Amino acid sequence: MTFDTLKCAATLENLNQVIEFVEEAADRFQLATKKKLGMLIAVEEAFVNVCHYAYPDAEGDASISCGNDNGAFVVEIADSGAPFDVLSLPAPDTTSDIMDRQIGGLGVHFIRTLTDQVSYRREEGNNILQMILHKAEDTPP
Amino acid sequence: MQITVTTQAGVTIAALVGRMDAMTTVEFDRWLAEQLTNGETRFVLDMHGLEYISSAGLRSLLAAAKQVKTKNGALLLCNLGGTVEEVFRISGFLAILPSFPNVEEACVSLA
Numbered sequence: 001m002t003f004d005t006l007k008c009a010a011t012l013e014n015l016n017q018v019i020e021f022v023e024e025a026a027d028r029f030q031l032a033t034k035k036k037l038g039m040l041i042a043v044e045e046a047f048v049n050v051c052h053y054a055y056p057d058a059e060g061d062a063s064i065s066c067g068n069d070n071g072a073f074v075v076e077i078a079d080s081g082a083p084f085d086v087l088s089l090p091a092p093d094t095t096s097d098i099m100d101r102q103i104g105g106l107g108v109h110f111i112r113t114l115t116d117q118v119s120y121r122r123e124e125g126n127n128i129l130q131m132i133l134h135k136a137e138d139t140p141p
Numbered sequence: 142m143q144i145t146v147t148t149q150a151g152v153t154i155a156a157l158v159g160r161m162d163a164m165t166t167v168e169f170d171r172w173l174a175e176q177l178t179n180g181e182t183r184f185v186l187d188m189h190g191l192e193y194i195s196s197a198g199l200r201s202l203l204a205a206a207k208q209v210k211t212k213n214g215a216l217l218l219c220n221l222g223g224t225v226e227e228v229f230r231i232s233g234f235l236a237i238l239p240s241f242p243n244v245e246e247a248c249v250s251l252a
Contacts, residue, residue: 015164037193037224044195048163094233098206106196106232113231
């Protein structure tokens with residue numbers, strides 16, 4: 001396992017830096033373009049969630065680690081906010097008409113849909129969201 | 142994100158180029174607010190040059206479509222492709238925002 005880590009303040013101003021960090025790692029891993037773009041969207045959604053919700057009354061950091069784990073591209077996003085599993089959110093409404101449509105929950109829907117595997121764990125006071133993409137075009141079952 | 146605008150028979154055609162993410166989508170919001178203030182209500186968004194869109198971008202497009210609808214206008218998309226199209230598909234947005242293969246067909250539908 002060879003992981004690089006970026007630690008930065010959890011603010012939207014750092015979104016570009018986070019995306020570039022993951023994109024460079026994905027390029028080194030030679031992740032296919034389509035999969036890479038999907039992963040970058042999932043990373044944005046996860047990082048933006050941390051920015052908005054992890055530290056409601058204070059400032060805090062997010063830590064982004066990514067790299068190669070046995071041939072899979074792995075990204076982990078960690079924060080030290082209150083325990084919260086974003087994957088516990090219900091599936092979003094993707095069917096109602098335009099005036100009734102709400103956007104809530106779409107971010108986590110993208111995280112689930114655009115990655116091959118995603119999991120949450122609480123470890124040493126941190127929320128850690130792990131997202132995995134396999135190199136091959138075909139998603140294993 | 143860059144927005145290049147042309148008008149054709151009362152329709153505002155905007156080519157969106159670059160990224161619509163949590164940071165940049167505010168540029169689109171600002172642009173649309175100006176257009177609505179100027180009385181424009183019929184829009185075709187050309188997505189050919191859009192490389193990337195996240196839920197923040199979709200949120201912004203949904204808000205735009207709602208505002209336009211309350212003014213009895215129209216907001217159409219065209220030239221969706223690649224990952225951007227996939228994001229529209231999995232979010233169910235293709236069912237609520239009319240989408241066309243190209244600018245011409247979008248404009249014809251408004252004629």
